[in-house]
Amino acid sequence: MSLTNKQKQHLKSLAHHLKPVVMIGANGLTEGVLVEIENALGFHELIKVKVSAEERETKKLICDAIVRETGAEQVQQIGSILTIYRTSEAKKITLPKN
Numbered sequence: 001m002s003l004t005n006k007q008k009q010h011l012k013s014l015a016h017h018l019k020p021v022v023m024i025g026a027n028g029l030t031e032g033v034l035v036e037i038e039n040a041l042g043f044h045e046l047i048k049v050k051v052s053a054e055e056r057e058t059k060k061l062i063c064d065a066i067v068r069e070t071g072a073e074q075v076q077q078i079g080s081i082l083t084i085y086r087t088s089e090a091k092k093i094t095l096p097k098n
Contacts, residue, residue, distance in 0.1 A: 003073050007095045011046055011075045014093065015083045020050035029062050034069055041072055041086045045093050049082045
């Protein structure tokens with residue numbers, strides 16, 4: 001599933017007031033962190049993840065790994081905050097068609 005620009009804008013507006021649900025610290029991206037992200041995505045569909053890494057490249061690699069491992073869509077990444085979306089069976093968020 002690939003998000004259109006209109007859908008991404010809609011999700012960004014919904015995510016604006018959200019706080020990060022999962023925070024990745026010094027241990028990096030572990031199995032436990034991935035399980036927490038999976039649980040949060042299943043419950044909320046749209047979440048923010050805070051990646052505490054010093055270097056920009058390291059943050060980018062961690063964010064890419066999160067998106068790849070969870071099968072979620074990256075909505076945006078600003079600084080150390082990654083916003084991702086994955087629809088669940090409950091379909092809590094309705095996306096615009098185009």
